Amino acid sequence: MSKTIFITGASKGFGYLWTEAFLKRGDKVAATSRDTKGLQDLADKYGDSFLPIQLDITDKDAVNAAVTIVKDHFGGLDVVINNAGYGVFGAVEEVNEKEARDVFDANVFGSLFVTQAALPIFRAQGHGHVILLSSVLGVFTLPTFGIYNATKFAIEGLGETLASEVKDFGINVTLVEPNGYATEFGGSSAVMSNTIDAYNPVREILNAAEGMQDANFGVPEATVPAILKLIDEKNPPLRYFLGKVGLPVAKEIYKGRLAEWEKYADVANAAHGK
């Protein structure tokens, strides 16, 4: 049965790929971008099934207006995909105030505003699926991705909370967690902070690390079946990796954290005081 899908950041990367895949199989799609030129070919091809919307998701009023337009245009809303976002490359000490604020605006507040606009609609319908693009870097971290890691960890906290708040309304929430993929994320979409020489060794180590080699970057088109499967799930999961990197690393990382906590368990318990 065809779904009505609202997806942000649709002009390139996953957003464009998935929008095209939804349209191809007969779904109705409202796709947003700050610049909708890149969506013209889809508009020409798919006509009434497709509604391109120019939108800056960091503008809460504009977001509310856009979601209302979509709901009225298509008569309902089944899935919201918070995909718009980007990475900042810089050590914690190197990132400037504007870079920090801007990436939180796009990656966190933008997703929050879109989600908040959809929730009353979903509650009134008694169903809906909120999908938030997180990342393997919302589960564990890499050096020089600190502020980006922070935004994706924040999305994980928001998404996990939301799921517990809305399950009785028939609303599902999924955190989609891709590893690195060959999109513009590391290229034209990226923001690079000014560098401090002292961190050059850290950068060199990162670039040489296995996780940064081409083999570990996924093929974007390969995510399509997984996304179609996800939006068709009757009981979708809260967390959903894309790519082979996430699970083995998460297992090791979680093991390490638990071991460290165990080491100081007596101290922690004594600190409770009762």
Next chain:
Amino acid sequence: MSKVIFITGASRGFGRIWAEAFLERGDKVAATARNIEVLNDLKAKYGDAILPIQLDVDNREEAFKAVSKAASHFGSLDVVINNAGYGLFGTIEETTEQQARQQIETNVFGLLWITQAALPIMRKQGHGHIVQISSILGIFTLPVLGLYNASKFAVEGLNETLASEVKDFGINVTLVEPNGFATDWAGASSAQTEPIAAYDGVRKAFNDSATEDVFGIPQATVPAILKLIDEKNPPLRYLLGKVGLPIAKEIYKGRLTEWEQYADVANAAHGK
């Protein structure tokens, strides 16, 4: 050996208790608060050992000035404790833009500015310990605390990264993760959203879960904090209270199980 400690949010709660404990054992303390009048009694008692600094951590320029002032006043900076913060109580749908932004501003950006100010000083020294007050709600979540959870998750991500970036400079980073304690956190220090009636059930369940036993005694954290700042190789994560570890174990197990369930799908999505 006495340490020079910079601590934010020292007017009450953990900040106040720990500042006093440091002073009592002979450390030098730069203690910040939005209203430093409340530190007058500590100034009267400990004299030159304490430098009260008026500071709202939301102000980046003032944050940098405060850290610089403390370092030059005492001649060094051994430990920086980012403690200032608060909780916003309300469901995600109930949260206004202003409330959401303010929660991130204080709990994440304020902490970031102080940390950025301390790093060049500590790099030059070749040593330093940055202690970030996170929470068990930076590891797992509770309903009705969505933006607070998000802010503490952000602190976890930011500082797990920072630790990997600065270890070769001799700088240690620790995320202190308390469970609930009987401070003003859930009361006078908190912010509250306007309720949407549809969430009354969620709110009631949340309030009912806040039983007395889950809240620790604030003074009981002192030995743990003193031990932490004396550690030669301090841990990256450090729970305070008995609630965190058993729940973290269960939560991590549950997440791994869910990921395993879709492992084939995830691997196929790699495309090579």
